[in-house]
Amino acid sequence: xxxxxxxxxxxxxxxxxxxxxxxxxxxxxxxxxxxxxxxxxxxxxxxxxxxxxxxxxxxxxxxxxxxxxxxxxxxxxxxxxxxxxxxxxxxxxxxxxxxxxxxxxxxxxxxxxxxxxxxxxxxxxxxxxxxxxxxxxxxxxxxxxxxxxxxxxxxxxxxxxxxxxxxxxxxxxxxxxxxxxxxxxxxxxxxxxxxxxxxxxxxxxxxxxxxxxxxxxxxxxxxxxxxxxxxxxx
Amino acid sequence: xxxxxxxxxxxxxxxxxxxxxxxxxxxxxxxxxxxxxxxxxxxxxxxxxxxxxxxxxxxxxxxxxxxxxxxxxxxxxxxxxxxxxxxxxxxxxxxxxxxxxxxxxxxxxxxxxxxxxxxxxxxxxxxxxxxxxxxxxxxxxxxxxxxxxxxxxxxxxxxxxxxxxxxxxxxxxxxxxxxxxxxxxxxxxxxxxxxxxxxxxxxxxxxxxxxxxxxxxxxxxxxxxxxxxxxxxx
Amino acid sequence: xxxxxxxxxxxxxxxxxxxxxxxxxxxxxxxxxxxxxxxxxxxxxxxxxxxxxxxxxxxxxxxxxxxxxxxxxxxxxxxxxxxxxxxxxxxxxxxxxxxxxxxxxxxxxxxxxxxxxxxxxxxxxxxxxxxxxxxxxxxxxxxxxxxxxxxxxxxxxxxxxxxxxxxxxxxxxxxxxxxxxxxxxxxxxxxxxxxxxxxxxxxxxxxxxxxxxx
Amino acid sequence: xxxxxxxxxxxxxxxxxxxxxxxxxxxxxxxxxxxxxxxxxxxxxxxxxxxxxxxxxxxxxxxxxxxxxxxxxxxxxxxxxxxxxxxxxxxxxxxxxxxxxxxxxxxxxxxxxxxxxxxxxxxxxxxxxxxxxxxxxxxxxxxxxxxxxxxxxxxxxxxxxxxxxxxxxxxxxxxxxxxxxxxxxxxxxxxxxxxxxxxxxxxxxxxxxxxxxx
Numbered sequence: 067x068x069x070x071x072x073x074x075x076x077x078x079x080x081x082x083x084x085x086x087x088x089x090x091x092x093x094x095x096x097x098x099x100x101x102x103x104x105x106x107x108x109x110x111x112x113x114x115x116x117x118x119x120x121x122x123x124x125x126x127x128x129x130x131x132x133x134x135x136x137x138x139x140x141x142x143x144x145x146x147x148x149x150x151x152x153x154x155x156x157x158x159x160x161x162x163x164x165x166x167x168x169x170x171x172x173x174x175x176x177x178x179x180x181x182x183x184x185x186x187x188x189x190x191x192x193x194x195x196x197x198x199x200x201x202x203x204x205x206x207x208x209x210x211x212x213x214x215x216x217x218x219x220x221x222x223x224x225x226x227x228x229x230x231x232x233x234x235x236x237x238x239x240x241x242x243x244x245x246x247x248x249x250x251x252x253x254x255x256x257x258x259x260x261x262x263x264x265x266x267x268x269x270x271x272x273x274x275x276x277x278x279x280x281x282x283x284x285x286x287x288x289x290x291x292x293x294x295x296x297x298x299x300x
Numbered sequence: 301x302x303x304x305x306x307x308x309x310x311x312x313x314x315x316x317x318x319x320x321x322x323x324x325x326x327x328x329x330x331x332x333x334x335x336x337x338x339x340x341x342x343x344x345x346x347x348x349x350x351x352x353x354x355x356x357x358x359x360x361x362x363x364x365x366x367x368x369x370x371x372x373x374x375x376x377x378x379x380x381x382x383x384x385x386x387x388x389x390x391x392x393x394x395x396x397x398x399x400x401x402x403x404x405x406x407x408x409x410x411x412x413x414x415x416x417x418x419x420x421x422x423x424x425x426x427x428x429x430x431x432x433x434x435x436x437x438x439x440x441x442x443x444x445x446x447x448x449x450x451x452x453x454x455x456x457x458x459x460x461x462x463x464x465x466x467x468x469x470x471x472x473x474x475x476x477x478x479x480x481x482x483x484x485x486x487x488x489x490x491x492x493x494x495x496x497x498x499x500x501x502x503x504x505x506x507x508x509x510x511x512x513x514x515x516x517x518x519x520x521x522x523x524x525x526x527x528x529x530x531x532x533x534x
Numbered sequence: 535x536x537x538x539x540x541x542x543x544x545x546x547x548x549x550x551x552x553x554x555x556x557x558x559x560x561x562x563x564x565x566x567x568x569x570x571x572x573x574x575x576x577x578x579x580x581x582x583x584x585x586x587x588x589x590x591x592x593x594x595x596x597x598x599x600x601x602x603x604x605x606x607x608x609x610x611x612x613x614x615x616x617x618x619x620x621x622x623x624x625x626x627x628x629x630x631x632x633x634x635x636x637x638x639x640x641x642x643x644x645x646x647x648x649x650x651x652x653x654x655x656x657x658x659x660x661x662x663x664x665x666x667x668x669x670x671x672x673x674x675x676x677x678x679x680x681x682x683x684x685x686x687x688x689x690x691x692x693x694x695x696x697x698x699x700x701x702x703x704x705x706x707x708x709x710x711x712x713x714x715x716x717x718x719x720x721x722x723x724x725x726x727x728x729x730x731x732x733x734x735x736x737x738x739x740x741x742x743x744x745x746x747x748x
Numbered sequence: 749x750x751x752x753x754x755x756x757x758x759x760x761x762x763x764x765x766x767x768x769x770x771x772x773x774x775x776x777x778x779x780x781x782x783x784x785x786x787x788x789x790x791x792x793x794x795x796x797x798x799x800x801x802x803x804x805x806x807x808x809x810x811x812x813x814x815x816x817x818x819x820x821x822x823x824x825x826x827x828x829x830x831x832x833x834x835x836x837x838x839x840x841x842x843x844x845x846x847x848x849x850x851x852x853x854x855x856x857x858x859x860x861x862x863x864x865x866x867x868x869x870x871x872x873x874x875x876x877x878x879x880x881x882x883x884x885x886x887x888x889x890x891x892x893x894x895x896x897x898x899x900x901x902x903x904x905x906x907x908x909x910x911x912x913x914x915x916x917x918x919x920x921x922x923x924x925x926x927x928x929x930x931x932x933x934x935x936x937x938x939x940x941x942x943x944x945x946x947x948x949x950x951x952x953x954x955x956x957x958x959x960x961x962x
Contacts, residue, residue, distance in 0.1 A: 067559025067580045093801045093838070094824040096817060119838070144878035152875060167800065168842025168884030175839040176418070180632030180674055182437035184410070184418040186846060187887040191865075191918030194883060203416035203446070212437070224818075229582070229591075229618045235502060236835055238818040240802045243837040247633065263617030268469060269503045270620040271837075273590050275561045275582070275635050287817035293825035295809040301773025301794045327587045327624070328610040330603065353624070378664035386661060401586065402628025402670030409625040414846030414888055420632060421673040425651075425704030428669060458604075463796070463805075463832045470621055472604040474588050477623040481847065497831030504834040505623075507804050509775045509796070509849045521603035527611040528598040 069230050069280050070259060074105035077253050077279040081218055082111040085138075089174055089216035089249055090118035090128065091242030094147075095290045097234070098127045101255045101283045102220040107134050117141040117174065117214050117248075119167060119241050124148040126288055135159070141214070143167035147290070166194060169211050171244050176213035178247020178276070183212050219249025222285070223272070226256040227265055230274030239271060246276045253279045303464050303514050304493060308339035311487050311513040315452055316345040319372075323408055323450035323483055324352040324362065325476030328381075329524045331468070332361045333454040335489045335517045340454075341368050351375040351408065351448050351482075353401060353475050358382040360522055369393070375448070377401035381524070400428060403445050405478050410447035412481020412510070417446050453483025456519070457506070460490040461497070464511030465504045473505060480510045487513045541737065542684075542713040542730030550575040551728075552640050552681045552711050561590065563631070563671055565641035566609050568681045572640055582618060584636055586667045588627045591619035608667065628667070632674040639675040641668065643682045643707075645697045648744035650707040650719040652680065653699035665702060672703035684712035684741050691743035693717065693724060714738045723747040755951065756898075756927040756944030764789040765942075766854050766895050766925050774851035775804065775844075777885055780823045782895045783854040796832060798850055800881040802841045805833035822881065842881065846888040853889040855882065857896045857921075859911045862958035864921040864933040866894065867913035879916060886917035898926035898955050905957035907931065907938060928952045937961040 071077035088106075092098030103122075106114075107130050114137050121140055122129035129148045131137050139161035146152050154160040165173065166188045176184055185208035189195050199210040221242045224235040232254060234242060246252045259282045305311035322340075326332030337356075340348075341364050348371050355374050356363035359382075365371050366384045373395035380386050388394040399407065400422045410418055419442035423429050433444040455476045458469035466488060468476060480486045493516045543551065545568050553575035556562055563584045564572055573583060573594075583592040585607040592607060593614035601612040630636060645653040652672055655665040672678050685691055693710065709727070710717045715738050716728040723745030729738060739746055757765065759782050767789035770776055777798045778786055787797060787808075797806040799821040806821060807828035815826040844850060859867040866886055869879040886892050899905055907924065923941070924931045929952050930942040937959030943952060953960055 094820065096801070096820045096824070142878060144880040146875060146877040164878050166879055166883035167838070167881040168846055168888070171838035171842050172413070172415075172846075175629075178633045178635075179406070179629035180634060181406075181418050181420060182442055183435070184415050186415060188846060188884045189917075190887065192883060192915045194879075201417070208416055227618070231618070231620050233502070234835075234837075236816065236818040236829070237799070237802050237820055239502075239835055239837050241838045244839040247629070266503075267591070267615055267619040268467070268473075268505075268621050269500075270622075271502075273620040273622060273630075274618065275584075275590055275630055289815060289817045289826060290820070290824040291826070292815055293809045293827075294812040294815065297811055328606065330587070330606050330610070376664060378666040380661060380663040398664050400665055400669035401624070401667040402632055402674070405624035405628050406632075409843075412847045412849075413843030414848060422632060422670045423703075424673065426669065426701045428665075461832070465832070465834050468621075468623075470602065470604040470615070471585070471588050471606055473621055473623050475624045478625040481843070501805070501829055501833040502835050504836075507834040507836060507844075508832065509798075509804055509844055523601060523603045523612060524606070524610040525612070526601055527595045527613075528601065529595040531597055 074101040077281045085113045086217040087115045089219045089245040091221040091245040093240035097238030099220040099222040113138040115139040121145045173214045174244035174248040177215045216249040219246045219252040221246045221254045223256045225258045227262045230277030231270045232272040243272050251278050308335040311515045319347040320451040321349045323453045323479040325455040325479040327474035331472030333456040336454040347372040349373040355379045407448045408478035408482040411449045448482050450483040453480045453486040455480045455488045457490045459492045464508030466506040477506050485512050542733040560637035563639040567642045569640040591616045636675040638677040639671045640679045643680045647697045648723040650705040651697045652702045653697040672706040677708045679709045681711045684714040693742050693744040756947045777853040779855035781856045805830045850889040852891040853885045854893045857894045861911045862937040864919040865911045866916045867911040886920040891922045893923045895925045898928040907956045907958040
C-alpha cells in the first residue's frame with residue numbers, strides 16, 4: 067500500500083472539495099504544513115472551514131489561504147497576526163469560532179478517538195459557554211464540548227517511514243498529532259522519509275495508522291519572533 | 301526537589317490509607333509495578349479499590365494483594381486468571397466493576413486531563429450501559445463514562461531521570477501512562493535511573509510533572525504465557 | 535441434526551476464507567481462537583496487525599530463548615516486532631479503535647443475531663472473566679467479521695433471531711464466516727454470500743435459526 | 749488620583765515578589781508581559797516552566813545565530829531547552845493544565861473582581877485576537893496568581909466589585925500582586941496580604957474599587 071507521493075498536489079489529488087473541514091497542525095508558524103497549504107492555494111478549493119490554532123501571517127502559512135479568499139470560517143484560539151485576517155473579519159467575509167487552546171486540542175483528539183463529546187471546566191461562565199450544555203460533576207459545573215471530525219488533516223512532521231510512522235521535532239509537534247487523528251484522511255509533509263525499521267518503535271510519536279499519504283519536501287520554517295540573549299548575559 | 305527514594309516502602313511512606321483508590325499500570329503481568337505492590341502488601345493497607353486492567357495471578361502482582369485480602373473492589377476489564385480471585389468473588393468478599401478495556405484506559409486518561417466525563421459508543425445497549433446517561437450525537441447513541449481520579453498511582457517504567465521523566469519499553473507501556481496521569485500522587489518503579497539530560501527530550505513518554513516519587517529496583521518480569529515457534533518454521 | 539463440525543470448512547479453511555476479507559493496506563485486529571489463524575493466510579497483502587495492549591505491526595511468536603517479557607500480545611502470549619512496528623499506551627490504542635482507524639476486527643462469537651447483535655463475553659451462571667477489549671472493538675472498528683462454528687456442540691444454531699446471552703454490542707456485526715458459509719447482516723436478516731465446500735443452501739438454511747433473506 | 753505607576757513596586761519588583769510565590773519542585777506557567785520576568789527571580793528554587801505549546805523545562809532565549817524554528821514558546825519567541833526538558837503535543841499539554849498538574853500560573857489581567865473573576869482576553873469593540881490558552885490555564889492550574897498594575901492608565905482601579913469586560917474565568921484568581929501590594933481573594937472580598945514599599949494601607953484602599961475585608 068503506497069503512501070509516499072511525489073508532490074503536495076499529487077498527495078491531495080481527489081481529497082479536496084469546496085466547503086470541506088480541514089484540520090491543520092502547527093502553532094504560530096512552527097510545525098505548519100507549508101507545502102500542503104501552498105497546494106491547496108493552487109487547487110483553489112473554496113469555502114473552507116479550517117480548525118487550526120492560528121491562521122498564519124500575511125503571505126505565509128494559512129495566511130496565503132486568506133489572501134486567496136478560500137477560507138469561509140476559522141476555528142482557532144488566537145488569530146489576527148495578519149492584517150488581511152482582520153480586514154476580512156471586520157468586513158464579515160470571514161467567520162470565526164473561538165476555542166480555548168486546550169479545548170481545541172482536546173476536541174481534535176476526541177474526534178480522532180471516537181469521542182463525540184466531553185466535559186471541561188474551561189470556559190465555564192464565559193462567552194465560550196454560551197449555548198453549551200452545563201453539567202455538574204462532584205458539585206462543580208462543566209460544559210460540554212464536541213469532538214471535531216475533519217474531512218482532511220494536513221500535518222507537518224520531521225521524519226516518516228514509508229508506512230507513515232511519524233516523528234516530530236521539539237515544539238513543532240504541537241497540534242500536529244491531534245490534528246492528524248481527527249481527519250477522515252490525513253496527509254503529511256516531512257523533511258525526511260527514512261527507511262522502514264530505522265525509527266525506534268518505542269519512539270514513534272504518531273503511528274502510521276493515522277497517516278494516509280506522505281510527501282517529502284523543503285521547508286522554509288519561518289521564525290515569527292526571533293528573540294535572543296547577548297553572550298554577555300551568560 | 302528530591303523525587304528519588306531508596307526503597308518501595310520509603311517511596312510509599314505517608315501515602316497509604318485504608319479505603320483508598322489506587323490506579324495501577326500493567327497489562328497481564330507485563331509492565332506491572334511489582335515492587336510497589338509488594339510494599340503495599342507489607343504495609344497492610346486495607347479495603348483498597350484498585351483500578352487495573354487485570355488482577356495478576358495467584359501469588360504474583362496484584363494477586364498478592366488478593367491473597368492478603370487487602371482488596372475490597374476491582375475496576376478491571378479482564379480478571380480471574382487466579383483461583384483466589386474467583387473464590388473471593390463468588391463468596392462476595394470482593395466487588396468487581398467491569399469496564400471495557402478502552403473505556404478503562406480512557407477513564408484514567410480523562411481523570412488525569414481534568415475531564416470528569418466523556419461519551420463513548422462502547423457498551424451502548426449492553427449491561428455496561430445500565431444506569432449510565434445516554435445521549436445522541438449525529439443521530440447515534442453514546443453513553444457517559446466518568447473520569448477516574450485516584451488517590452495514588454503505582455506505575456512501572458523502564459528508565460527515569462531524577463526529574464521523573466519516564467521512558468517505557470515495548471508493550472510494557474500499556475496502562476502505565478494513563479494510570480500515572482489520574483493519581484493525586486504517582487509513585488514509579490524503574491529498572492534504571494539515568495542521568496538528567498541523557499534521555500532525548502523528544503522521546504520522553506511521560507514527563508516528570510506526572511511523577512512524584514521514583515525508585516529503582518530489580519524486577520522479576522514474569523511471563524504469563526510463553527509462546528514460541530520452532531526454528532524450522534523460518 | 536448432525537453437529538456442524540462434520541460439514542463444510544475446517545478451522546483453517548474458515549481462517550483462510552476470513553483472510554480473503556482483508557484488503558491491502560488495512561490495519562486489523564484479530565481475536566483469539568480461529569481469528570488468530572487468519573494471520574497465516576494473508577499472503578502478499580500489506581496487512582498491519584494491531585495488538586490492543588499497545589502495538590501496531592505484531593510479528594510472529596519468538597524463537598525459543600528469545601521471549602521478551604516486555605513484548606506480549608493481547609492474549610498475553612510472547613510475540614515479536616517487525617520493521618513497521620510502533621508501540622503506544624492503552625489510551626492511545628483504544629483511541630484508534632474507538633476512532634474507527636482499525637479497518638476490521640475478526641472475532642469469535644457465542645451468538646450472533648440477525649440484526650447484527652453480538653454476544654461473546656459472558657454466559658450467566660458461569661465464571662465471567664470480563665469483556666477485555668471486545669466491546670471497544672465491536673463498537674469502534676470499521677468492519678466486524680465474526681468467525682465461528684455455525685452450530686454449538688448441542689447442534690443448535692449460533693445465528694439467532696435474537697441473542698439470548700448478554701450482548702457485547704448491538705447491531706455491530708457486518709459479516710459472519712462459519713463452517714457452512716458466509717453470511718452478511720442486511721436489512722431484515724442474514725443474506726447468504728457464499729456456501730462452504732460441499733454445503734447446500736438447504737443445509738445452511740436448516741442449520742440457521744436467524745431469518746435468511748435474499 | 750495619580751496614575752499608579754508612580755507608586756510602589758516597579759515591573760521588576762512585582763516580578764520578584766511574584767517569584768516568592770513559587771515553591772521548590774513546582775511546575776509553573778508564566779504568561780506574557782510582567783509574568784515572563786518572574787523567571788529572572790526564581791533563584792535556587794527548583795522550578796520547571798511549562799510552555800503550553802508543548803514543552804516542560806523551558807530555557808532562556810538562544811544566543812544569536814542559535815535560534816531553532818522548531819523551538820518556540822507560547823509567545824512564539826525562540827527559546828532553548830534544558831537537561832530536564834520534555835516535549836509533547838498540544839492535547840497532552842493542556843491535559844496537564846486542565847488536570848491540575850501545573851501548580852501555578854502567573855498571568856497578567858485587565859480586571860479582577862473581588863470574587864476572583866478574571867478578565868484578560870478581550871475588550872468589546874476593539875480587535876480581539878483570542879484567548880489562546882488563558883481560559884484553560886485559569887480553569888485548570890492549582891493556583892492562579894495575577895500580576896498587574898493596580899490601576900489603568902486613566903487611574904481607575906483594576907480590582908473591581910465585578911468585572912465589566914468579558915470573563916476569562918469565574919472565581920479563578922487566588923492572589924493578586926500589583927504595584928501597590930499583594931491581595932488574596934477570600935470570602936467576601938479581597939484581603940491585603942502585603943503593602944508595596946512606601947505604600948500605605950490607606951493609599952491601597954483608596955486605589956481599590958473592590959471590597960477589602962480584614
